[in-house]
Amino acid sequence: MIIKVLGPGCANCVNLERVTREALEQLGVEATVEKVTDFPTIVGYGVMSTPGLVVDEQLVLSGRVPTAAHVREILEPLVR
């Protein structure tokens, strides 16, 4: 599973990466977490308000930092 955190590197993106790693740990799932800071690529995923979260090339969330529990809810159906 490849997870991408989209954002130019502001506080929100750092927070999103942190809660995503927390959620992965809680689920016990191994995944690669990458950062995407390049603007054309970010917009290419359809993101206009950062941060954004992409799971296996699919945009699942944008515009706010969710709780770890919320990220777990999003990831759960995708890992099974």
Place this chain on the structure above:
Amino acid sequence: MTLVERLRPTTPVLRVAALVGAAAVWFAAYELNRPLWDAVVFDLAGQDPESRLGSGIHFFLYDTVKIVLLLAGIIFVVTVLRSFMSVERTRALLGGRREGVGNVLAAALGVITPFCSCSAVPAFIGFLATGVPVGVTMSFLVASPLINEVAIALLLGLFGVGPTLLYVGAGLVIAIVSGLVLGRIRAERWIEPFVFETRLGGQLIDSTVRLTWDQRIQMGVEEVGTILRRIWPYLLVGIGLGAVIHGWAPEDFFATYAGPGNPAGVLVAVLIGVPLYSNAAGVLPLVEALHDKGLPMGTLLAFMMAVVALSLPEIILLRRVLRPPLIAAFVGVVALGIIAVGYLFNLVLG
């Protein structure tokens, strides 16, 4: 589990009760603030209300509590209301609008759309990619930082409804006119070419749909924490400087140099304010103290707008999509607008 998650009410009745309870505590704290510090500073500590030290300390303590309360209350309400808007919805509303109507709409949406300046570049590309004109996009990008909830909260609390409405109205006019001007100068030639080659791909996710009331309220609580954590150093420095001016600056010092008698006052205030990187929370305590010392409201509003609307970090971010001539035009037009508004207010109010 966070505190918020543990305290989260489980039924609608409990949720309403919790909100009403929180509001009651807020009003009580706001009303008790002045008597509390009057008692502590003047009666308990025996400071003289007329002395510099006494009035300075009282100003600092009283203002800190008042401003934190105002910020917490207004940021919470604004965040919950804004959770019904999103940049995606704004873009959809602006798509296909002509200049003119589009600029007015973009400025208004800039006020109510939740937007962080770190999203300025993706939003800029996204707007242009779906055919929103450059000038209309600029109206949005000017209005969004210029008219912000922190400034509205503090103006409302420190100066009342009149100056707050003046600020919001002036901000809208500056955003609309700046966008109209920047739309007239064929700005496209100063936009990095990759912007026009980028396609808004994938499916857009609107982060605001299907949120429950509990989630919106939780977002409000979290936003209060986030903003207060971010701005408290600015706030303390601002209130500290305000207290020093309040207690120590000679009564006519500022009025002589930047008062109604000095025609260059607004110009100087804006020139100082543009490079100054702070936010409304740091500037308004200073503005309050300077107003007490006789500085005209127009000059002070212009100073505050210059500080919040144009910041170096945002300009550096925008440099990724805008070439230097357009950056210069952007800063120049907005600064001129703020100067004009400052003089107009001084004329009307003075």
